[in-house]
Amino acid sequence: MSTVPEPATVPSSSGAALSTGARASAQDAIRILGAIRTRGPLVHCMTNIVVAGFTANVLLAVGASPAMVENSEESAEFARVADAVLVNLGTLSPDKVTAMRAAVAAAERAGTPWILDPVAVGALGYRTRFAAELVTQGPAVVRGNASEILSLAGAAGAAGRGVDSTTTSVDALERAAELARRVGTTVAVSGAVDYLSDGTQVLEVHSGHPMMTRVTGVGCALGALVAACCAVESSPLIAAGAATTILTVAGEVAAAASAGPGSFAVSLLDALDGLDAPTLRTHVG
Template identity: 60%
Template sequence: MLAKGCHAVDADQLRAARTALRDSAPLVHCLTNTVVQTLTANVLLAVGAAPAMVDAPEEAGEFAAVASAVLVNVGTVHARTAEAMRIAARAAGEVGTPWVLDPVAVGGLRFRTDLAGELVALRPTVVRGNASEVLALAGAGSGGRGVDSTATADDALAAAEELATRTGGVVAVSGEVDVVTDGTRTVRIGGGSVLLTRTTGAGCALGALVAAYVAATGDALGGAVAAHAHVALAAEIAADLADGPGTFAAQWLDALDALDGDALGEADVRTS
């Protein structure tokens, strides 16, 4: 049973989450878009998790049932992968495997928007997206400009709280300051770097990292917060060392790997 609504997200919890991830090495089943598969796999490996890219409908349910967590990312979805996503989400729900929905570019395109609506009805453990995607998924907006948000995380807070209440899970909204809510408590995570927005797949990889942390901790809110804090802190380290977006991507992977529990406990995390 995933923990919800029982404690604040504090430095001790963040440190424990980092240790739990390293110790448990969760297997994350990624049904994700073709643009980001390599970066997503490398991010999971860097933090100590294990990636698997299994997106055939014939295998998706079987694998989702044995994985530690599942990521469903609709970035380059088509009919065959959409069916695999439905199967995997249902299988995860049946056996209690935590799963994360990343509604990439939902709102502007009917096929993915309708699919995301079906997936929300299957009650994801965490929904992770930008503000425009969350607004559209909650029925409070029409989406952003492709994968780019035209709203801030705080603009989407009320929609995120409603969506979290509807699914019984957690909603994480990425932005200049990330916002994570379970419908009752709201956590804001500061930090990061603008270079994340110039690195293809950084947000999608974050969805996979959320899945890994939730699996490792058994805590939907705390795991989602730890993942966002890990990404933000590593981005700050990488930005200080990088000459631009190309070297940033490599430095970011190195920083994700090197960041330990003590460092994660220093993250800019505020609970309300």
């Protein structure tokens, strides 16, 4: 059962009521992290070549089982047996696009939750068109930075600088909620404050540390962690909030033990491995 508090509601410009003001629950993060460690969900990661190793290590650190199967001959077969699927658009190729389409279709048929991470959408036309196609295919969660989410939602002039956002997460909140309502998904916008919406409710995550932006792959690893949480939690909104809380609290712990980006990357894995209920409660409040 979710421990999300009952938030207030405010109207959006579209006229729909949008619940706002609730913070993601430490108790949900504790419960879901425990379920991952108990069940060890198999997460099929179709991700980019820059971050594959780090992503796998993040999943291993929380107790999930990663698999990086992304060729077009095997992707559908593996998606059918995985507990969750990550589709990260970071480094696309024609074969990978074919493989992703096949994996998404197989996941849908199997009722397996899959996560879309629209890396650099808006900045490049090919991936922007592909992401627009995928977002209508039933992702449980769409996770990206503010520029990526705004571009995917159809906002003009929102493209980031490559993989970097040029706007803030709060600026993308209303469009994220509209996108969530339109395609029936949960949208997670990463930033100094993370905002997550299913189109009606909004959760906020205020933990985290600037060092998380100085290591390649932290955001992409979050997409994989969202997938792991969706494998053990029926509410994509609660799952995404828990994943974001788990990673950002670990980021705070790791930053306190690090001298710079290099040691931070290692410390983040250690912090995830050692993350416990008292630490989550202390950092979330």
